[in-house]
Amino acid sequence: MTDLGALDYIWLGVLAVFQGPExxxxxxxxxSITVLMVTFGLILGIVVGATPGLGSVIAMAISLPILISxxxxxxxxxxPVLGFLIGVMKGSTVGGAVPAILFNTPGTxxxxxxxxxxxxxxxxxxxxxxxxxxxxSSVTGDxxxxxxxxxxxxxxxxxxxxxxxxxxxxxxxxxxxxFIAAVVGGSAAKGLLSCGLGLLAxxxxxxxxxxxxxxxxxxALSDGIPITAAVIGILVIGAIFAELEELWHxxxxxxxxxxxxxxxxxxxxxxxxxxxxxxIGRSALIGTAIGALPGIGSxxxxxxxxxxxxxxxxxxxxxxDKAFGEGVPEGIxxxxxxxxxxxxxxxxxxxxxxxxxxxxxxxxxxAADSIGGFNPGPAVFKFSTDLNPELVIAFGxxxxxxIANLLNWTVGGALMRWLxxxxxxxxxxxxxVVLLLTxxxxxxxxxxxxxxxxxxxxxxxxxxxxxxxISPLPFVIGFVLGGRLxxxxxxxxSATGGDPFFLLKSPIAALFILAAVAVVFxxxxxxxxxxx
Amino acid sequence: MWNLTANRALGLACIAFALLVALVWIPFDTDTWLxxxxxxxxxxxxxxxxxxxxxxxxxAGVLLVLDRKSxxxxxxxxxxxxxxxxxxxxxxxxxxxxxxxPVAATLLASExxxxxxDTAPWKYIGFVLGGVAxxxxxxxxxxxxxxxxxxxxxxxxxxGIILLYDVPFDxxxxxxxxxx
Numbered sequence: 001m002t003d004l005g006a007l008d009y010i011w012l013g014v015l016a017v018f019q020g021p022e023x024x025x026x027x028x029x030x031x032s033i034t035v036l037m038v039t040f041g042l043i044l045g046i047v048v049g050a051t052p053g054l055g056s057v058i059a060m061a062i063s064l065p066i067l068i069s070x071x072x073x074x075x076x077x078x079x080p081v082l083g084f085l086i087g088v089m090k091g092s093t094v095g096g097a098v099p100a101i102l103f104n105t106p107g108t109x110x111x112x113x114x115x116x117x118x119x120x121x122x123x124x125x126x127x128x129x130x131x132x133x134x135x136x137s138s139v140t141g142d143x144x145x146x147x148x149x150x151x152x153x154x155x156x157x158x159x160x161x162x163x164x165x166x167x168x169x170x171x172x173x174x175x176x177x178x179f180i181a182a183v184v185g186g187s188a189a190k191g192l193l194s195c196g197l198g199l200l201a202x203x204x205x206x207x208x209x210x211x212x213x214x215x216x217x218x219x220a221l222s223d224g225i226p227i228t229a230a231v232i233g234i235l236v237i238g239a240i241f242a243e244l245e246e247l248w249h250x251x252x253x254x255x256x257x258x259x260x261x262x263x264x265x266x267x268x269x270x271x272x273x274x275x276x277x278x279x280i281g282r283s284a285l286i287g288t289a290i291g292a293l294p295g296i297g298s299x300x301x302x303x304x305x306x307x308x309x310x311x312x313x314x315x316x317x318x319x320x321d322k323a324f325g326e327g328v329p330e331g332i333x334x335x336x337x338x339x340x341x342x343x344x345x346x347x348x349x350x351x352x353x354x355x356x357x358x359x360x361x362x363x364x365x366x367a368a369d370s371i372g373g374f375n376p377g378p379a380v381f382k383f384s385t386d387l388n389p390e391l392v393i394a395f396g397x398x399x400x401x402x403i404a405n406l407l408n409w410t411v412g413g414a415l416m417r418w419l420x421x422x423x424x425x426x427x428x429x430x431x432x433v434v435l436l437l438t439x440x441x442x443x444x445x446x447x448x449x450x451x452x453x454x455x456x457x458x459x460x461x462x463x464x465x466x467x468x469x470i471s472p473l474p475f476v477i478g479f480v481l482g483g484r485l486x487x488x489x490x491x492x493x494s495a496t497g498g499d500p501f502f503l504l505k506s507p508i509a510a511l512f513i514l515a516a517v518a519v520v521f522x523x524x525x526x527x528x529x530x531x532x
Numbered sequence: 533m534w535n536l537t538a539n540r541a542l543g544l545a546c547i548a549f550a551l552l553v554a555l556v557w558i559p560f561d562t563d564t565w566l567x568x569x570x571x572x573x574x575x576x577x578x579x580x581x582x583x584x585x586x587x588x589x590x591x592a593g594v595l596l597v598l599d600r601k602s603x604x605x606x607x608x609x610x611x612x613x614x615x616x617x618x619x620x621x622x623x624x625x626x627x628x629x630x631x632x633x634p635v636a637a638t639l640l641a642s643e644x645x646x647x648x649x650d651t652a653p654w655k656y657i658g659f660v661l662g663g664v665a666x667x668x669x670x671x672x673x674x675x676x677x678x679x680x681x682x683x684x685x686x687x688x689x690x691x692g693i694i695l696l697y698d699v700p701f702d703x704x705x706x707x708x709x710x711x712x
Contacts, residue, residue, distance in 0.1 A: 069701050181588075187602070189539075189595035193546055196588025200553065203585060207578035209563035214582060216561060245614045248674045429682075432670035433689040436663050439626075440693050440707060447710035449630055456622055463615055468542055469605035478585075486581040498567075498574030524595055 004385055013395020016079060017403070034079045038400050041084035042407050043415065045091020050099065050419035054434065056092035057239075060085055060363040061232045062437050065445035068370055075373045078393050082367055082374075083400035089360040090142060090404045093340045094412050097134040098419055101332070102127055113306040113335035120327030128417060132268035133329045134336045135413040137280050141337035143405045144284040145291060145344030149351070150398045152292070156352035157381035164378075166492035167502045171512035173485045174503075176355045178516035181474045188523035190470040197461075198478025199485075201225055206483065208490075220450040228366060228445050229454035230479050232438060234472045235359055237455060238462020240435050247428045276333035279309045283338035291345030305338025306331065344401065350376050351394060355481065359473065362480055370445075539604030543596025550590035558582050621669045629662025630708045649709040656694065659706045663690040 004012075016034075023036040044063070048054040067084060071077035100111040101118030114134065121130035164172060177199075181191035205224035207213040215221035283305035290301040309331065310324040317323065324331045343360065350361040354377025368374045373389065380390045442455045462472050496502040504510045564577035596604070607615075636657050637645035648654040667686035672678040697704050 065704075066697070069704050187595075187599070189543070189592045189599065192588050192595070193542075193592035196550075196585050196592060199585035199588060200582055203582040207562070207581075209578045211563045213562040213578045214557060241615065241618055244618070244670065244674055245611065248614055248676075249610070251674060251676050428671055428674045429685050432667040433685065435670070436666055436689060437693055440659075440663075440697060443707040443710065444697055444704050447705065449626075449708045449711060452626060452707060456626065460615065460619060463618075464607065467605065467607040467611050468538075482581070482585075486576075489581075490576045493576050494573070500567075 004383075004387060006383055009383065009388070009391050010395050012392045013397075014399050016392055016396040017083070017399040020079060021076060034083045034396070034400060035403060037080040037084040038087045038403050039407060041087020042091040042404050042412065043087075045088035045093075046095035046412060046415050047091075047419060048088070049092035049095020049097075050416065051095075051425060051430070054430070055096070056088050057235050057359050057363070058434055058438065059088050059092065060360070061228075061236050062434075062441045063088070064228075064363065064367060064370070065441045067367070069444065071371075073371055075389065075393075077371050078368070078374050079396045079400065081371060082364060082393075082397055083403075085360070085363055085367055086397065086400050087404050087407075089343055090401070090408055091412065093142060093343050094135055094138050094408055094416055095419065097138065097332075097336055098131065098416055101130045101134060111302075111339070113302045113339075114332055116306070116325045116335075117327050117329070117331030120325075121329070121332070124327055126327075129268055129272075130329070130332055131417050132413060133272065133276060133332050135416055136268065136273065137276060137283075137333040137336040138340040139405065139408045139412065140280050141284040141287055141339075141341035142344055142408070145288045145341035146398075146401050146405060148288050148292075149344045149348050149401075153348050153352040154381045154394075156348065157378040158383075160353060160378040161382070164508065165506070166488055166495055167506050167509040168512065170485065170488045170492050171503050171509035171516075172353065173355070173481055173488060175512040175516040175519070176349070176353070177474075177478060177481060177485070179519050180477050182519045182523035187469075188520055190468070191474045191523075192520065194465065194470050194472065195474035195478040198230075198475035199482045201230055201475075202227075202479045202482035203486070225454055226446050226448075226451045227369075227479065229442055229451045230458050231362055231366065231476050232442055233455040233458025234462040234465070234475055236438050237435065237459025238466060238472060240431050240438070241459060241463040242466045243427065244431050247431075251428075272329060276329055279312070279330045279334040280337040282308055282312070283334045283336075284341040287338040287341030288345040291342035292348045301342045302335045302339040306335045309334025351380065351397075352378060354378065354484070356477055359476065362476055365480060537599075537603045538606035539596045539599045539602060541606070542604065543593045543599070546589050546593030546596060550586045550593060554583055554586040554590070558586070617673055618670070621666065621673065625662045625666035625669065627662075628665055629658045630712075631658070632661045633658035633708070634712060646712055649712055650705065655698075655706065655709050658708055659694070660690050662707075663693070 018032055018035065019030075020032040020034050022030045023033045024031055044059055045056055048056065048059040063084065064081075067081045068077070071080055096111045097114050097118065100114040101122055118130045118134065121127065160169075160172075177195055181195040182188040183191070202225070204214045205212040205221045212222040212224070283301075286305050286308060287301040290304070306324070313324055313328065313330050322328050343358070346358040347361055347364075349355040350364060354365075354375070356362045356365055365376060368376060374380070374393045375390065380388075380394050382388050382391065439452050439455060443449070443452050445451070465472050465475070492502050493499070496505070499505065502509075503513050558579050562577075562579045562582070564579060566577050566580045566583060568575050568577045633649070633654055634645040637643070637648055637654060641648060641654065645654065664683070664686040667689055668678070668682050671682035671685065675682070694706065698706050
């Protein structure tokens with residue numbers, strides 16, 4: 001067998017996508033299942049993004065068990081399933097702007113800034129133009145972010161694998177958890193609480209002893225809490241309850257639930273693109289830099305991108321021109337480019353370090369865990385001369401991202417504009433259906449009623465966390481990383497001969513721990529108001 | 533003046549919970565201590581990781597109690613009424629989903645439900661009754677009135693989920709048929 005270099009791995013990744021199992025052929029040209037699944041994922045992502053009350057997390061939660069049932073647990077399933085999830089992630093980023101612009105109803109917090117200029121444009125009869133600007137800015141930001149991911153993730157992984165041993169990796173996990181806890185959500189204290197609860201939950205029923213710890217001897221707890229039940233319960237079911245309650249309050253206040261109406265049409269010209277490009281460029285840089293840090297959501301990127309754009313626009317606009325917030329295309333461009341460029345960069349920590357930075361990354365880990373054969377983390381990027389199948393999958397994954405971007409550029413915009421009609425589906429009818437679908441998908445994945453009960457229970461916890469102003473993201477990331485943190489710490493402790501100060505002996509590990517303490521300390525002194 | 537704000541109340545609850553976990557639950561429900569000596573070597577015991585998680589909660593609680601800047605958010609009486617209704621509706625409907633099939637089989641079939649769980653119409657009884665009840669009740673609660681439309685949506689949605697999961701896949705069982 002010939003020795004494999006970096007270019008060989010990149011080529012093998014591309015071939016794995018295009019020459020994988022064939023779905024069908026057009027005029028003798030074979031279309032692989034992976035390409036088809038990326039396309040389906042993108043379409044589904046745009047649809048759920050454009051539907052208020054739904055989102056990429058719900059779509060991923062519902063489709064994962066179907067995908068695993070359809071493709072099975074083998075290496076051939078990895079790229080179609082992960083490609084589908086990548087498609088959903090990218091599609092929903094684009095689709096999310098539809099309700100924000102047309103009906104002033106941000107489906108997600110990061111789309112709030114889009115309403116500030118998007119809705120006034122729609123009211124002024126320029127809804128279609130606003131959607132085109134949003135699509136162009138969003139896809140440009142996303143593409144830029146993906147390029148940074150593809151270039152940076154392998155180098156970061158090689159650095160981590162080359163310089164970090166077990167104590168340093170343990171310290172890095174602690175730093176990541178502290179960082180996520182400190183910067184996400186209303187305050188560092190609530191972030192720490194969320195993270196602590198996530199860690200506590202994942203340690204139930206696990207461990208190395210014969211007796212499953214913290215299980216009260218109950219069979220339902222002795223196998224541990226299913227990760228899908230905890231993640232989907234906290235993120236999806238908790239959000240459904242909160243959303244349903246808003247509708248309930250609307251009924252009680254006014255006797256009716258507000259339904260939005262469609263309006264407006266315009267074209268996007270080259271002059272418009274030239275006008276918005278500087279705003280897109282700045283926001284893409286801001287979003288990518290913010291997205292590369294684990295746990296910081298697209299809301300902060302959108303806020304900073306919008307604020308930066310607003311300052312620039314205020315300096316340059318003519319006296320009679322509209323300002324940000326009054327319906328200027330630059331406002332939409334600054335927001336959409338910033339929040340979309342977070343998504344690609346958010347995968348840098350998951351692919352290079354195995355640390356999920358956002359909820360989409362959590363689902364990629366869940367899928368990879370369920371199917372097997374791919375463990376996101378620094379070990380993936382081993383450019384060994386013998387074939388490393390995980391590295392081929394990683395480059396295949398990058399290829400699916402490029403395909404999703406190309407599809408987004410070509411058909412995504414048109415699809416997004418057709419879907420304005422979805423905004424008319426009453427949320428009070430949609431959300432209970434989504435709840436049952438989510439519970440059914442949980443059951444299908446775990447084949448256990450206790451998983452359904454766990455999901456429902458974690459949904460209630462997620463609801464209460466929302467009411468107390470606690471972000472659920474640190475909980476989820478604590479839950480996902482808790483097992484790895486314990487395993488790495490156990491190995492590091494044993495490898496250092498039971499040294500209780502193993503985290504402080506190496507300068508890099510000590511630096512990480514110091515940074516973890518500093519991040520929490522400074523966040524406590526200055527509370528942030530960032531919700532992912 | 534020391535006010536019991538929402539954040540402080542949450543902080544005190546966190547401290548109490550963390551202490552209960554660290555001093556009662558973990559010691560009494562775990563086999564090994566924080567660190568154990570095994571074959572002459574020190575190894576990490578099963579108690580260490582959950583104790584550190586409890587310490588996270590404890591630190592969060594202390595920080596919340598010491599928070600002088602913000603009052604903090606808390607659930608209102610309306611919030612509690614809503615979530616109690618959701619717990620009630622969800623709990624009852626999931627119980628119906630779990631037990632309707634076995635009860636129907638006991639009353640009407642000659643075989644036990646376990647043997648019928650992959651046979652129509654038995655396999656659909658629990659999911660259809662529980663699922664329709666869940667969707668219908670939640671829509672009716674939010675709209676504050678029952679309606680035929682809500683019932684039709686519930687029936688259509690349950691039929692759609694059956695078409696999505698049960699019809700195309702032989703190896704997928706709808707709730708609760710996989711573990712009855």
